[in-house]
Amino acid sequence: MNRKKSTDWQICRKLLQLARPFWLHIGGMFVLSLLATPLSLLSPLPLKIGVDSLLSDRPAPGWFTSMFFLGNAPSTPRMLLSVAALVVIIAVVGQIQEIASLFLSTFTSQRLMLRFRTLLFHNAQRLSLAYHDSKGTSDSTYRIQYDASAIDGIATEGVFPFLTSLITLIAMISVTMRLDFQLALVGLAVAPAMLICAHFNRRRMRGHWREWKVLESSALSVLQEALGAIRVVKAFGQEDHEERRFVDRAQQGMKVRLKITVNQSVYSFMIASITALGTAAVLWVGFSHVRSGVLTLGNLLLVMAYLTRLYEPIRSIGKRSANLQNQLASAERALALLDQSRDVPDRPHARRLERATGRISFHDVSFGYESSRQVLQNLNFEVSPGARVGIAGRTGAGKTTLLSLLTRFYDPVDGQILLDGVDLRDYKLNDLRGQFAIVLQEPVLFSTTIGENIAYACPGAPQEQIIAAARAANAHDFIIELPDGYDTLVGERGMRLSGGERQRISLARAFLKDAPILMLDEPTSSVDVKTEAAILEAMERLMKGRTTFMIAHRLSTLEKCDLRLEIEHGEVVVQEAGAGGMPGLMHTGSQPS
Numbered sequence: 001m002n003r004k005k006s007t008d009w010q011i012c013r014k015l016l017q018l019a020r021p022f023w024l025h026i027g028g029m030f031v032l033s034l035l036a037t038p039l040s041l042l043s044p045l046p047l048k049i050g051v052d053s054l055l056s057d058r059p060a061p062g063w064f065t066s067m068f069f070l071g072n073a074p075s076t077p078r079m080l081l082s083v084a085a086l087v088v089i090i091a092v093v094g095q096i097q098e099i100a101s102l103f104l105s106t107f108t109s110q111r112l113m114l115r116f117r118t119l120l121f122h123n124a125q126r127l128s129l130a131y132h133d134s135k136g137t138s139d140s141t142y143r144i145q146y147d148a149s150a151i152d153g154i155a156t157e158g159v160f161p162f163l164t165s166l167i168t169l170i171a172m173i174s175v176t177m178r179l180d181f182q183l184a185l186v187g188l189a190v191a192p193a194m195l196i197c198a199h200f201n202r203r204r205m206r207g208h209w210r211e212w213k214v215l216e217s218s219a220l221s222v223l224q225e226a227l228g229a230i231r232v233v234k235a236f237g238q239e240d241h242e243e244r245r246f247v248d249r250a251q252q253g254m255k256v257r258l259k260i261t262v263n264q265s266v267y268s269f270m271i272a273s274i275t276a277l278g279t280a281a282v283l284w285v286g287f288s289h290v291r292s293g294v295l296t297l298g299n300l301l302l303v304m305a306y307l308t309r310l311y312e313p314i315r316s317i318g319k320r321s322a323n324l325q326n327q328l329a330s331a332e333r334a335l336a337l338l339d340q341s342r343d344v345p346d347r348p349h350a351r352r353l354e355r356a357t358g359r360i361s362f363h364d365v366s367f368g369y370e371s372s373r374q375v376l377q378n379l380n381f382e383v384s385p386g387a388r389v390g391i392a393g394r395t396g397a398g399k400t401t402l403l404s405l406l407t408r409f410y411d412p413v414d415g416q417i418l419l420d421g422v423d424l425r426d427y428k429l430n431d432l433r434g435q436f437a438i439v440l441q442e443p444v445l446f447s448t449t450i451g452e453n454i455a456y457a458c459p460g461a462p463q464e465q466i467i468a469a470a471r472a473a474n475a476h477d478f479i480i481e482l483p484d485g486y487d488t489l490v491g492e493r494g495m496r497l498s499g500g501e502r503q504r505i506s507l508a509r510a511f512l513k514d515a516p517i518l519m520l521d522e523p524t525s526s527v528d529v530k531t532e533a534a535i536l537e538a539m540e541r542l543m544k545g546r547t548t549f550m551i552a553h554r555l556s557t558l559e560k561c562d563l564r565l566e567i568e569h570g571e572v573v574v575q576e577a578g579a580g581g582m583p584g585l586m587h588t589g590s591q592p593s
Contacts, residue, residue, distance in 0.1 A: 113151060360406070
């Protein structure tokens with residue numbers, strides 16, 4: 001479904017389907033909100049009874065005298081006390097209804113938003129890197145954190161309050177017509193004009209809200225980029241430049257928001273003017289009816305009170321219809337993320353994979369991020385289990401892309417990649433990625449403890465295994481020297497540790513995972529010689545018995561590899577056996593130089 005062409009009802013229906021587990025709660029909210037209608041009808045009654053029965057000597061309604069045991073000829077003080085008591089009873093019941101409605105709506109709305117945000121986060125994490133590369137993470141963040149609230153605005157504050165207002169409107173019209181049919185028609189004469197204004201205002205507001213959401217997301221993107229790269233910003237003294245970028249995006253959003261405010265103000269002014277005309281017309285006709293004896297003064301006051309409440313649902317329907325456009329604009333964006341299909345989905349009958357042997361084959365593999373430009377072209381090579389493959393090449397040649405294809409961050413445009421003789425796309429994605437341990441050039445740590453960062457590879461691992469992995473990665477000695485040892489918080493992205501320390505924790509994570517295939521993406525490129533020696537020693541232990549792919553700029557790092565590939569312009573231009581050349585490694589494609 002194309003969200004841009006979805007009708008309001010289609011979007012609401014989709015959100016209500018997502019809210020199905022909470023229909024009982026929403027139904028309870030609806031029932032509680034319906035109680036507001038009879039309470040609204042009862043609110044003016046004490047005034048009407050007091051005016052007609054105390055000032056005009058008309059008999060009080062039978063239900064009133066029975067309720068307060070007044071008899072046939074109640075005294076004035078008892079009548080006054082009973083009228084006052086009725087005011088208090090109606091007010092107390094109304095407050096109880098409001099409190100119960102508020103509690104239930106808060107509980108339901110929070111549960112709804114949590115579930116919807118969880119669904120969005122679940123889907124966003126499983127979308128391909130290609131999607132996140134093109135859209136940016138800040139856009140998904142905005143949709144999950146802010147646009148997801150639309151389900152609350154529509155399910156609990158939009159559709160059902162709209163229906164409640166409609167029911168209240170019908171009830172008010174019925175009661176008013178029973179009191180004075182002509183007066184009711186005069187009051188309702190302005191209703192079509194109010195609804196027409198609401199319709200045209202709704203159409204304008206939808207486009208403005210869409211534009212504002214995009215600009216808000218864009219401003220958030222600037223903030224995320226600038227604060228995420230704060231060291232670079234400070235190093236180049238570009239704080240003012242980033243501030244100007246943010247202000248520019250925010251000002252664009254401010255201008256759109258001002259347009260929205262102007263539209264809302266004009267709409268409110270028009271509705272207030274139409275309401276005033278309707279009220280004036282009812283007063284004109286109402287006074288003439290009182291003077292002619294058609295209507296009592298108490299009934300006129302009752303009609304005026306009902307008329308005020310009659311216009312309120314109409315105003316509410318129009319206002320909610322306009323405000324609903326904000327929610328619908330958010331809902332379109334949130335549902336677009338939820339409906340986004342995975343670029344690397346599991347095949348219908350994907351097979352399980354417990355532990356691979358590590359035999360890998362590339363057959364005529366080509367890939368490009370854009371259809372017009374290929375990054376890798378016709379790659380053909382085979383790797384035996386346990387072999388070490390060194391990959392060299394200039395920056396941008398496609399080295400990291402090759403590893404991304406192995407883990408199915410992307411799928412080849414043409415050709416096949418086989419693991420143990422089976423196409424990668426025929427394995428379950430989670431099982432396939434469980435076969436790889438990855439150590440990146442810039443290690444990724446989370447803002448938690450060192451122990452939890454190591455155990456990220458194997459959640460729930462006992463402390464003994466975590467320590468053993470740290471020892472194997474030459475990380476244990478520096479960890480125990482820290483004040484809190486393995487419970488030391490590493491800070492955002494691990495910035496409280498040095499680059500070498502972060503890299504050794506990353507290696508410990510790979511040791512703990514104990515995967516059959518290892519990927520090393522320039523793990524020693526940003527450390528000093530002494531730290532590099534410690535990392536290389538740990539890497540040597542880590543590579544034993546595992547099929548290993550190692551990317552490095554320094555050829556000396558690749559000396560012990562069994563197979564060396566040099567990639568240039570997306571093609572393998574050099575392929576040779578290294579110092580440990582193993583049998584069974586063969587080149588089946590590109591011309592070696």
